[in-house]
Amino acid sequence: MKPFEWSRRGLIAAVFGAAVATGLAAPAVSQTPPGVLIVGQIAEPKSLDPAAVTAVNDFRILVNLYEGLLRYAPGTLEVAPALATDWEVSEDGTEYTFTLREGVTFHDGTPFNADAVKFNFDRMLNEDHPYHDTGPFPLAFFFSAVQSTEVIDDMTVKFTLDAPYAPFLSNLAYPTGLMVSPAAVEASGADFGRNPVGTGPFKFAEWRSNEAVVIEKNPDYWGEPAGTDAVVFRPITDANTRVAEMLAGGIDMMVEVPPTALSEFQGEAFRVVEQAGPHLWFLILNAKEGPFADKLVRQAANYAINKEAIVNDVLEGTADVAAGPIPPAFAWAYDESLDPYPYDPEKARALLAEAGVAEGTEVVFYVTEGGSGMLDPVPMGTAIQADLNAVGLDVKIETYEWNTFLGEVNPGLEGKADMAEMAWMTNDPDTLPFLALRTAAWPDAGFNSGYYSNPEVDALLEQARVATSQDERAELYREMQRIVHDDAPWVFVANWKQNAVTSDKVENFSLEPSFLLMLSDVVKN
């Protein structure tokens, strides 16, 4: 007698098991209902309190729930009216007076007025405000120039700045400037971030931890009503799984598609959307010591690196070659006449020889494993290493995890490295150069980790910050770009084009240069 003959009991069990298995698999994968848009996000949001968050991932939800005094006009990075209909700037650039939109209410029914605006800014900026403890508010320094917020009348509010500060308007349009309901903050306290109340075209419905944030159409919206009944944001942290969900129809839209996965979405069933934004990927060069202290060597590095190959081959066309320190997305401030350094290894070799750099000079290169806006930093780093080695340098890569990397790079490269990868996304052309190119922004005070210093650039940036006319600012920025392009404190590598994929059931969707995800007009069939 063999011990494991198919017994009748075993046969019944096997049949039953198979039946259960097919039963589980049988119902067709749930198709998402019309009118409900399911968005694959890259992570669980930290909070839905606009003053408390810093991540683009969270902003993508917030801008649909809330509005600020200003917003970015669709398709641009220029400010336009939102909850404020009009504004005046005083002659000296220190007083901004806003007229507010009439008839706007928060989702909790309380009115939007000058008192609400004052509450918002006082909560963020005054340490003795009763609701300041609902923070911390990490980006409050966007408004650190604000000395006081005054209620002139119910529909007029005035900000007084301690000094002229041109990026103020642009910062008001940034998600940190979104207006929250004072009554809701008073009711929820520190839990406001999980019970958000704004004025936007959508209102908050529910947040199931690690599963989904659901927002639904606000029937009392003052403007054009939303095109969908609800939007569901699903956190899917693994990029491959996000792609699989999109392919399987589990989500209608995904953001930040990995370059290598884009080819999966060719064909009728999907649409790929692209938009260049205010992003710059660059290499910080140590201008204080080592080979890059010489301008000729810094220029040589710009010539030696094949940026076309990096954006086309490594990044599969998801970025453009960068020309200078200001991304072209800031159309009004960008210098069109500026061309990227061409790929010219011969010229690079000649410049290195002219500077007297010996063949095989060692260069230490800090590379990160990942990080916000860093795209594909390791393959990009090795491509750069190969290009620089080809013209006679000896590049040694040191790789760090993102937070460790920032901890090494932000305090300055002196004594440690000759170059480092870096990327920024900003909302105003002022931000990056002001924080990372001025002499006064050397480490400990700012992010000029390569110790670049040019008094002309310093003066231009200071002037641009206090200028009140946009044309005047634009002229100063163009001048600055030309000088910085020539001084080459950085290797200007790439401007990222943000991408998204939607199913063919999604209509009216476009990405914004601000990298914010505006979903009010989107229709889902």
Next chain:
Amino acid sequence: MGAHILKRLISAIPVLLGITVIVFLIMAMIPGDPATAILGSYATPENVEKLNRDLGLDKPLVTRYFIWLGNMLSGGFGRSFSLNRPVIDEILDRFNATLILAGVSFVLCTLLGILAGVVSAARQYGLADKAITFTVLIGISVPSFFLGMMMILVFAVNLRLLPVSGMYAIYGGGDLIDLARHLVMPALALAVVATGVIARLSRSAMLEVLRQDYIRTARAKGVHERRVIMGHALRAAMVSIIPVLGIQAGFVLSGSVYIEIVFQWPGVGRMLVDAILKRDILLVQGGVVFVAAAYVFFNIAVDVAQSLLDPRIKT
């Protein structure tokens, strides 16, 4: 027996205390701080200092440790800054999900592993034995996250039989069938390696026992072969299989980290990975202590089960 359990429980206290010290020190020593992680590009030293002060990280290390320990003893694990909710709420939510996944997976690998091992041993060098040994070798060799991705490609993307990821459907889900549908792939992917290990071990344990005299005696006196294997041999072999089950339970629990990421299972492993990347100190510390405590208690349970089976082991 009661005294034995009590002794084991008391001996767990220094282990757990040691774990709190180690995890606290590791989090204090790894480079990068939460403020830098939150502020990203905007992490000026001034901003970092202010934010660290707001987060209460400017106090001396020893003070912070005792505040944390004191809070834990009174049942509070503090508040996660990256999720803006109490750490304990998050851990309980997540631990629940991990227990479901790891639990089902553990039951699967135990049943399948022992069954495969027993069949293999009973039919040593037969066709079934060879087939099982070969399958087991492949199961042990294929990384579980790769297997998981392949399963997603085949069953979710191409065949559209099962959902890709998550624990419940966004719409119309939430019942047991929905949960089971989401559980099939991750539980199987997670069980594969452990099944292989258990199968190999069960096979050799069974072979060892089957050579014993009393098995021959049982056969000689005409006991039905199924009863010899299941009743006499397996029972004796279990003594050496059970400790391995305890170790495998630990592997299933820690292996769930990859599987949770691939299948976006909202479990404690994925939570810890996210928390470490964000330097969410309290969440990492709370999560590690919780998992470690679960592991310690599981091991105690295994010891107790073993001493129930084999009274000689009582120490």
